Amino acid sequence: MTKGKVDALLGIVFGDEGKGKVVDFFTPKYDVVARFAGGPNAGHTIIFEGKKFVLRSIPSGIFDEGKLNIIGNGCVIAPDLFMAEAHELEVAGYSLTERLHISRRAHLILPTHRVLDRAYEAAKGKAKVGTTGKGIGPTYSDKAARIGLRVGDILHDFENKYAILKARHEQILRDLHFTDYDIAEEEARWMEGVEYMKKFQLTDTEVEINRYLREGKSVLAEGAQGSLLDIDHGTYPFVSSSSTTAGGVCTGLGVAPSSIDRVFGIFKAYSTRVGAGPFPVELFDETGEEIRRIGNEFGAVTGRNRRCGWIDLVALKYAIMINGVTDLVMMKSDVLDSFETIKVCTAYTKDGITTTDMPYDTEGWQAVYEELPGWKTPLDKLRRESDFPPAFTAYINYLEQALETPIKIVSVSPDREATIIR
Numbered sequence: 001m002t003k004g005k006v007d008a009l010l011g012i013v014f015g016d017e018g019k020g021k022v023v024d025f026f027t028p029k030y031d032v033v034a035r036f037a038g039g040p041n042a043g044h045t046i047i048f049e050g051k052k053f054v055l056r057s058i059p060s061g062i063f064d065e066g067k068l069n070i071i072g073n074g075c076v077i078a079p080d081l082f083m084a085e086a087h088e089l090e091v092a093g094y095s096l097t098e099r100l101h102i103s104r105r106a107h108l109i110l111p112t113h114r115v116l117d118r119a120y121e122a123a124k125g126k127a128k129v130g131t132t133g134k135g136i137g138p139t140y141s142d143k144a145a146r147i148g149l150r151v152g153d154i155l156h157d158f159e160n161k162y163a164i165l166k167a168r169h170e171q172i173l174r175d176l177h178f179t180d181y182d183i184a185e186e187e188a189r190w191m192e193g194v195e196y197m198k199k200f201q202l203t204d205t206e207v208e209i210n211r212y213l214r215e216g217k218s219v220l221a222e223g224a225q226g227s228l229l230d231i232d233h234g235t236y237p238f239v240s241s242s243s244t245t246a247g248g249v250c251t252g253l254g255v256a257p258s259s260i261d262r263v264f265g266i267f268k269a270y271s272t273r274v275g276a277g278p279f280p281v282e283l284f285d286e287t288g289e290e291i292r293r294i295g296n297e298f299g300a301v302t303g304r305n306r307r308c309g310w311i312d313l314v315a316l317k318y319a320i321m322i323n324g325v326t327d328l329v330m331m332k333s334d335v336l337d338s339f340e341t342i343k344v345c346t347a348y349t350k351d352g353i354t355t356t357d358m359p360y361d362t363e364g365w366q367a368v369y370e371e372l373p374g375w376k377t378p379l380d381k382l383r384r385e386s387d388f389p390p391a392f393t394a395y396i397n398y399l400e401q402a403l404e405t406p407i408k409i410v411s412v413s414p415d416r417e418a419t420i421i422r
């Protein structure tokens with residue numbers, strides 16, 4: 001953490017890397033915590049003072065009195081879900097209105113965006129993305145089409161702007177013959193959410209952040225989703241619709257590339273993916289089931305089974321390159337405690353071709369593995385690197401060498417104290 005700089009904390013695979021577990025380790029070091037991309041498709045599970053919270057749009061610094069939290073311009077926000085999320089925090093005793101600033105440039109997710117999300121998915125038949133259904137794609141589409149509604153719009157002539165965009169959506173839904181929906185109740189709550197948002201500071205957050213940086217304050221850019229779900233660099237079209245990578249920090253917060261210092265890349269000791277799309281390391285056997293069971297790999301937002309597999313170095317190397325990762329953070333190492341051997345995907349192969357570079361189209365590629373001995377020792381009680389079983393140290397060393405990036409933090413259990421700095 002450097003004063004006057006932005007550090008990024010990013011999931012670098014398919015999301016769900018366990019950011020929620022480490023943010024309370026990171027956030028105390030920073031003056032400002034900012035979300036720069038995505039919206040309520042994220043679900044950051046945070047346990048604070050013994051109580052569990054799932055943060056979707058609100059940054060993880062919200063539990064800390066002295067910290068400013070920002071929802072940046074690169075985010076999309078659903079007023080009804082935001083209200084529910086904020087209300088839960090307020091009931092738990094966290095006052096938000098002074099400590100949470102929302103960019104006026106962030107886009108609003110309308111109830112009809114969520115219907116469109118469902119309609120587009122239904123129209124795709126077998127090629128479904130498996131979205132979270134939160135209206136993310138349609139909202140970012142409207143942003144790019146320059147017809148979206150922004151947070152700042154709620155302060156001026158909003159009803160009229162809302163009606164125009166809603167009518168546009170309804171026309172598309174009629175064209176798609178997707179008319180069997182009823183948003184009356186949802187819309188009423190959504191409008192309540194819009195009113196509720198007015199009590200927050202809806203500001204030009206890019207100006208604020210840059211002022212803080214000039215004053216020598218430190219900013220943590222908190223990522224959502226993962227690098228391989230990035231609209232440009234992910235496994236398109238099976239991606240989310242925002243810039244989830246380090247570049248998205250600049251566009252999603254309005255900070256210059258030169259203001260970024262450390263880029264922390266979070267990954268798990270194995271791989272998971274929610275939703276459809278290529279996943280060469282996916283295991284369909286008992287080992288995959290074991291990883292899911294031990295790792296409790298069920299979606300925080302949708303409750304869906306996460307697809308599970310061994311670690312994927314092709315994907316990780318690509319993500320490290322795209323993001324300029326300076327420090328790696330390995331989560332959930334203890335999930336692999338019981339395995340006799342641990343496999344590592346070092347390349348992909350298809351039609352006699354083998355590659356260690358991320359292919360343009362990851363569909364149909366098979367993983368090539370190397371096998372390492374398992375450590376067969378519970379890691380969860382360990383708090384010092386010197387106590388690690390040799391096979392676990394060997395796994396870490398192997399990954400560091402292959403990825404040419406240091407693994408600076410290793411997590412060995414859900415406990416806060418089980419976050420070991422190297």
Ligand code: IMP
Nearest residue numbers: 015041042130131132136239240274275
């Ligand atoms: P969307 O972001 O709802 O449009 O979903 C697009 C794809 O990204 C789907 O495969 C989702 O399962 C996946 N996705 C979106 N958000 C997350 C997340 O926070 N964690 C993991 N996967 C996500």
